[in-house]
Amino acid sequence: MRKLLVLFFVLFTLLLFAKERIVINSYMSDPAPRKALAELVEMFQKKYPEYEVVVNTFAHEDFKVLLRTWLASPKGTADVVTWFAGERMRYFAQMNLITPVEEVFKGAKWEDFFPASFKSTCSYKDKIYFIPQSWYWWGVYYRKSVFEKLGIKEPKTWDEFLQVCETLKKNGIVPIAIGTKFPWTAAGWFDILNLRINGLDYHIALTAGEVPYTDPKLMKVFEYWSQIIDKGYLLPNHTAYEWQEAATFLFRGQAGMYYMGQFIKDVAPAEVKDDLDFFRFPIIDPSIPLYEETPIDGFMIPANAPNKNGAIAFLRFIASKEAQEKFAKDLGRLAANVAVAPPDDHARKGLDMILASSGVAQFYDRDTNPEMAEVGMNAFIEFMLNPKRISDILRKLESERKRIYAK
């Protein structure tokens, strides 16, 4: 199947090459982002009639698996691919499987388009490999009407947060929704707890593989995490649900809160969309500055792209204010382009939260080596089901870290 697929794409792109086509492989498979990208492509084609753009859409998880076959095949298949900034992108840059994209800025510089603080996560060895399109924040989402009915105020501290959980539980509502059939959602909790307890520098060192998982400071993260597990505040049987399925508990008012990225709004039914709000993850240690999770999504060009010039032209369009504004507006995310204002009040609130913080992380599986991320995230799930076994779990995780980073 895979071979056939590759063959198919090779033939396909060979045909396209002659016609100045641009092939984009995209993971935007949820209806809302998919539509937004299609409309962007239309805009691009109107502006540059000499190009014809073909978009191949893949389900998110399949895309992650297939990407490497596209990048590694000797004959290129795609000209532009969607991807994540940070370690996920650097991993391919290290192997020379993607191309630097400085040409996109032609005469201008990075800072004319994007925040200077984004530059490091989008580059490798001082060369830019990644064009950011949008970014978003993570927050604790809840339904305003549910909180109002129960007289709950947004908690600021961990103790207040636990009280909110207790109030929800007493009223027959599961305090915290989470779906861990795909384990990355658990990493969100790990990240934010580690950021709140140990701070950003420690978190970066950990995700870079420099801190042992048996470090006593890390133990504290799991102690706090245990508090909500032991009291039964998490959605029962969360390993049976994908994140979207868990979100329906929140939408139906059966669950109270959900620590999730802004994209949760993509899957919310129209009637609850405006009822959704979020607050900053509560403070645990007041001496630690506030850090947040803000993954950056965007595009890169495979080193074997058949039509590199076309790819650059498309990314130049993507970097433009007009394209970034359109995408941000359609999805309520924050545009990477500095000239674009937040598209709505919700996004304004998110941006304000980030601007008021002292630094940001990407996400566990975007900051960590892919193999480490896989074992790490599964270990988090194992912990969530067996919180008592944490020392044992961390010991095993540490031996994996040693093996993976020894290469």
Next chain:
Amino acid sequence: MRKRLTPYLFLTGPLALYFIWVIYPIFRTFIVSFTRWDGMTKEKFVGLDNFVLLFNDRYFILSLINNFKWMIGFVILSIPLGLLFAMLMDQKYPGHKVYKSLIYLPMALSFVVIGQIWSWILEPTGGIVNSFLRYIGLGTLAKPWLSDPKIVTYSLIWAALWRQIPYAMVLFLAGLQSVNKEHVEAAIVDGANAFQRFWYVILPELRPALVIAVTVNIIDSLRAFDIVFVMTRGGPFYSSSVMANYMYIQAFHNYRMGYGAAIAVVQFLITLGFILVYVLNVLKREERL
């Protein structure tokens, strides 16, 4: 001369395809299993490292054990139940064709579809199974079928049996066609009761079908993949993982092609062992005849 050559000429095409798409990949997998390879950069020869790691990897051992659970579940449940259904379906009574089609129906669906359907059936809050248990007042028996590491593998096997039992039934139905009716009638004349007829006359004649059914079920249990992939992805934390599934995760998610290949080799060798036992068994019987 020409007459002798012709069949071989006809065979070259299929044989060439067979070598390119089946034999070569098997050898290639053996070679890759001795390397460390991320699927993109150059392969690095590491000798038996992958295999040593493999047998120290508790998740692999868990997957292996799960495969044996599948094997036992398939053989112990789908063979007798398949045979039972086949015996029932072989009778003629009003509506027997309807029953036959209903039982046969899951065979027409792929494991992916069956996995999806059973994910809904076993869904912990609103799924049919738990809702029904609560409805009839047995709410205590309602379980998180797919998220409790202790029972998840059995839930998956159960879902897979939905297709595996009719499969065995079809094999036995075919076998029943070849049972000599005169022998059965003779047994009736001799006054044998239904059980005696089954045990002493029909079952011995079903032996070939039985051997095939057992072998097929064993091989199917070893290559279990799709239902696991659809229903749990091997989770929670690998507790429902089987070898094929773990291989897929290691090779394509963790980018450890060499390690994945080593898993594939182990799986291949175990399967080959069972196939050899079967083939030798068949050869021996043919010699005897």
